[in-house]
Amino acid sequence: xxxxxxxxxxxxxxxxxxxxxxxxxxxxxxxxxxxDSIEEIYExxxxxxxxxxxxxxxxxxKEVALAAQxxxxxxxxxxxxxxxxxxxxxxxxxxxxxxxxxxxLNHFETSFNELVTLEKEISFAEEQPVxxxxxxxxxxxxxxxxxxxxxxxxxxxxxxxxxxAISKNAAEAMxxxxxxxxxxxxxxxxxxxxxxxxxxSKEKDExxxx
Numbered sequence: 186x187x188x189x190x191x192x193x194x195x196x197x198x199x200x201x202x203x204x205x206x207x208x209x210x211x212x213x214x215x216x217x218x219x220x221d222s223i224e225e226i227y228e229x230x231x232x233x234x235x236x237x238x239x240x241x242x243x244x245x246x247k248e249v250a251l252a253a254q255x256x257x258x259x260x261x262x263x264x265x266x267x268x269x270x271x272x273x274x275x276x277x278x279x280x281x282x283x284x285x286x287x288x289x290l291n292h293f294e295t296s297f298n299e300l301v302t303l304e305k306e307i308s309f310a311e312e313q314p315v316x317x318x319x320x321x322x323x324x325x326x327x328x329x330x331x332x333x334x335x336x337x338x339x340x341x342x343x344x345x346x347x348x349x350a351i352s353k354n355a356a357e358a359m360x361x362x363x364x365x366x367x368x369x370x371x372x373x374x375x376x377x378x379x380x381x382x383x384x385x386s387k388e389k390d391e392x393x394x395x
Contacts, residue, residue: 234341236273241334243270256309286340293333300326
């Protein structure tokens with residue numbers, strides 16, 4: 186094999202290595218996208234869905250107590266429920282939030298603070314009649330809070346679908362680049378094989394002289 190052929194082999198080989206390396210880096214980025222999307226779906230969507238479920242449960246406890254006129258709930262259990270709800274809201278705020286999600290959560294927190302203030306203003310003592318107008322206002326506040334939770338739940342569903350789409354696209358890209366790597370390796374092997382088999386100029390001259 187002539188030095189020119191050897192040089193060409195080296196160029197083809199190094200070019201192929203560079204292409205394979207570049208595809209490997211692209212596949213690594215795609216893999217990281219899949220990994221990040223799965224982690225975000227779990228940490229920022231599934232876990233948050235659990236938080237929303239718990240908050241909805243606390244609101245439901247209040248609604249059931251009001252419907253059953255079980256006002257002792259507000260003198261014995263309500264403070265504990267509110268502390269747990271605030272703890273969940275604070276944990277919720279530390280997760281990744283979209284702009285609309287952050288806005289809705291802030292609105293929910295403000296409304297929940299207003300609810301707690303209203304609860305403290307209402308007298309739930311057994312020896313005194315309960316202000317029915319205040320109870321009606323309380324129920325309206327609970328309805329508005331549930332509406333915010335519905336919006337937050339819808340956001341989790343939409344964002345979860347978006348992350349799944351990103352994961353699917355990244356996985357498809359990984360498969361495509363893996364196939365391209367195989368083709369490049371095959372083409373490289375064929376080119377090197379052809380270069381090796383090509384007669385050098387000296388061999389051509391000897392063949393012609395014969």
